[in-house]
């Protein structure tokens with residue numbers, strides 16, 4: 001028995017030695033690890049105290065769980081530091097955000113699907129009810145979840161005329177949840193929301209301006225940033241607590257909807273998205289995106 005033990009021990013020690021030598025050799029031959037690039041960049045202007053939060057997930061800033069988690073953390077950080085305001089924009093020249101990452105909803109294990117949706121819910125709520133002023137500087141296309149992010153800000157400046165924005169869910173065979181609808185309705189009104197959502201219409205920037213989906217159209221990102229700063233500056237003289245409580249009052253329906261219905265909303269999402277018919281639809285939509 002002792003012999004067996006000794007030889008087993010020798011064998012394992014030998015294996016450990018071999019492994020550590022080969023690991024070291026592998027380390028020498030490996031490239032240095034790629035730097036971790038944040039999916040969301042936050043830069044706070046020293047003078048104005050305004051934070052520029054830039055979505056940075058090439059190519060199209062599709063919203064997956066890690067990006068939504070980073071965005072939620074960034075908003076919490078600004079909240080904790082009593083931010084003067086936030087401008088939400090994109091590092092891409094052509095896409096603000098392509099909306100929810102369809103790969104997070106297609107063929108996804110249930111626990112991941114659930115984590116994805118709850119992260120979206122909580123990040124959305126923290127953006128929608130943030131105490132500081134928020135502006136979306138929409139410097140590219142902004143369909144579906146991208147439009148939701150923009151709608152959740154207090155003011156929208158969009159680079160035009162060639163980019164589009166809207167809630168196009170029905171075109172994909174999915175349904176915009178009630179809180180998406182509330183956001184849209186509060187910005188463009190009941191009638192326009194019904195027309196826009198039932199058809200899944202994407203609006204060009206001039207069309208969006210006409211129905212009030214965006215507040216202003218500019219011709220480049222620099223102009224968008226300047227106008228966003230200007231919007232936030234007007235709050236310098238408004239007492240922050242009065243501003244925050246007023247915003248919460250105006251946005252009360254959306255806030256209460258989410259607070260009271262988080263679990264039901266998750267259940268409805270899970271039931272809908274896991275249906276074979278919806279999965280097939282998402283698969284076909286992904287294929288058309290890839291074929292372009």
Ligand SMILES: CCCCCCCC/C=C\C=C\CC(=O)SCCNC(=O)CCNC(=O)[C@H](O)C(C)(C)COP(=O)(O)OP(=O)(O)OC[C@H]1O[C@@H](n2cnc3c(N)ncnc32)[C@H](O)[C@@H]1OP(=O)(O)O
Pocket residue numbers: 059060062094095097098099100101102103141143144145146168169172174175176177178268269272273286289290291292
């Ligand atoms: C009654 C209550 C019911 C409640 C039920 C709740 C159910 C709700 C469920 C879901 C809600 C979802 C909302 C969404 O946000 S769904 C996402 C919708 N998004 C879109 O339709 C936009 C799709 N993308 C585009 O139209 C274009 O990509 C565009 C943004 C215009 C940019 O165009 P372009 O610059 O030409 O880039 P490409 O199209 O070539 O795309 C580059 C690569 O990125 C991939 N891609 C694009 N969009 C997405 C996406 N949203 N998710 C994942 N991947 C995406 C694309 O396939 C290309 O990939 P590759 O390079 O590999 O070919």
